[in-house]
Amino acid sequence: MLSTIDLLTFLLAFIAVTFIFSILIKLREGNIFKRRLKELINYKETLLHEEESDVKKIYKGFQKSRFQFLRNFIYKIQSSGKNEQNSIRKQFLKAGFSKENAVFIYGISKLGLTLILGGGATFIVFTYTQWNLLYKIISILGGALMGSYLIDFILQKLVEQRQARISRAFPDALDLMVLCTESGLSLPVTVQRVAQELAQISPDLAYELALLSIELNMLSDRQKALQNFSDRLDSPYFKSIISNIQQSEQYGTPIAQTMRALSEQFREDRLVMAEERAAKLPVLLTLPMMIFIFPCIYIFILGPAIIHIIGVVGH
Numbered sequence: 001m002l003s004t005i006d007l008l009t010f011l012l013a014f015i016a017v018t019f020i021f022s023i024l025i026k027l028r029e030g031n032i033f034k035r036r037l038k039e040l041i042n043y044k045e046t047l048l049h050e051e052e053s054d055v056k057k058i059y060k061g062f063q064k065s066r067f068q069f070l071r072n073f074i075y076k077i078q079s080s081g082k083n084e085q086n087s088i089r090k091q092f093l094k095a096g097f098s099k100e101n102a103v104f105i106y107g108i109s110k111l112g113l114t115l116i117l118g119g120g121a122t123f124i125v126f127t128y129t130q131w132n133l134l135y136k137i138i139s140i141l142g143g144a145l146m147g148s149y150l151i152d153f154i155l156q157k158l159v160e161q162r163q164a165r166i167s168r169a170f171p172d173a174l175d176l177m178v179l180c181t182e183s184g185l186s187l188p189v190t191v192q193r194v195a196q197e198l199a200q201i202s203p204d205l206a207y208e209l210a211l212l213s214i215e216l217n218m219l220s221d222r223q224k225a226l227q228n229f230s231d232r233l234d235s236p237y238f239k240s241i242i243s244n245i246q247q248s249e250q251y252g253t254p255i256a257q258t259m260r261a262l263s264e265q266f267r268e269d270r271l272v273m274a275e276e277r278a279a280k281l282p283v284l285l286t287l288p289m290m291i292f293i294f295p296c297i298y299i300f301i302l303g304p305a306i307i308h309i310i311g312v313v314g315h
Contacts, residue, residue, distance in 0.1 A: 093232055095158040096204060110151045117147035162204055163235060169202030170238075171266060173209065178263045181256040187245070188216040190255075208232060222249060237269075 085103045092102035121143030125136040173194050180190040195209035208229065215225035223246055230242040241262055248258040 090231075090234075091155055091159060094162065094234055095155060096162050096207075106151065106155075110148055113147035113150055114144045115147070117150075118144035163233070165202065166205045166208065166233065167235070167237070169198065169205045171270070172201070173198055173205055174259070174263050174266055178256070178259045181259045187222075187249070187255055188213055191216065 088106050089102045092106070097105075118140055121140045125131060125139045129136070131139070176194045176197060177190050180193055181187070185193065191209050192213040195206045195213055198206040198209070211232075212225060212229040215228060216222055219225050226242050226246050226249075230239050233239075244258055244262060245255070247253070248255055
C-alpha cells in the first residue's frame with residue numbers, strides 16, 4: 001500500500017512536470033510567433049527592395065552557399081525537373097515551411113531515411129533471420145523504399161493537418177471580415193486587422209492573412225495577391241471564395257456585400273456538412289454496437305436464464 005507521503009510526492013512531481021511542460025509549450029509558441037513575424041518582415045523587405053522580372057516568389061529567402069557540394073550531389077541523384085522542384089516547394093509552403101531550399105531539405109531527408117531504414121533492414125535480416133539471399137534482398141529493398149516514400153507521406157499529412165486547422169479557423173475570420181468591411185474598412189486593412197486578431201487563436205491562418213495583407217499593399221496587381229493566397233491554401237472552397245472576391249474587385253461590387261454573401265453561403269455549407277455527418281452516424285455506430293453493446297445486452301438478458309438452467313440440470 002502506498003503511504004500518504006508517497007501519494008503527496010507523486011502529486012507534487014506530477015504538478016511540477018505539468019508546469020514545466022506548459023512553460024516549454026508557451027516558449028515554443030512564442031518562438032514560432034517571433035520566427036513567423038521575422039519571416040513576414042523579411043518578405044516585406046524583399047518586395048520593397050527587389051525587382052524581379054518573373055512572378056515574385058512567396059517566402060523569398062536568401063540562397064545559402066553552405067554545403068554546396070552536398071546540394072549538388074542531392075540535386076544530381078534526385079534528378080528532378082524544374083516542374084517537380086516547384087511542386088516540392090509548393091508542398092513545403094502548404095505545410096507551413098517557408099524555405100527556399102525546400103528541394104535540398106526534401107532530398108536529404110529522403111536520402112537519410114532511405115539509408116537508415118535500408119541499413120536497419122540489412123542489420124536485422126543478416127543478424128536475426130535465417131532467410132535465403134533472395135528474401136534478404138527483397139526485405140532490404142522494401143525497407144529502403146519505405147524510407148523513400150515515408151517523407152512524401154509525412155509531408156502530405158502535414159499539409160492536410162495545416163489545411164484542416166485553417167479550415168476550422170476560417171469561419172471566425174470570415175465573420176470578422178464581414179464586420180470590418182461593413183464598418184467601411186478596405187480589403188487590405190480588413191485582412192491586416194483580422195490577421196492581428198487571429199494571431200494567437202490560429203497562427204497558421206493569421207500568417208497566411210498577414211502575407212496576403214503585405215502582398216495587397218506591396219504588389220501592383222491585387223488580383224495576383226489574391227491568386228497567390230488561393231494557391232497557397234489550395235482548397236476548392238478557398239478558391240471559390242477568392243474567385244468571388246476577385247470578381248468583386250474587378251466589377252466594382254461592394255466588398256461588404258460580397259463578404260456577407262460568402263458568410264451566409266459558408267454557414268449553409270457547414271449546415272449541410274453537419275447533416276451529412278449526422279446521416280452517417282447510424283452506419284458508423286453499427287459495428288461498435290455489435291462488438292461492445294449487443295454482447296452485454298445478451299449477457300444481461302440470457303445470463304439469469306442460463307444460470308437457472310445450469311442449476312436445474314446440475315441437481
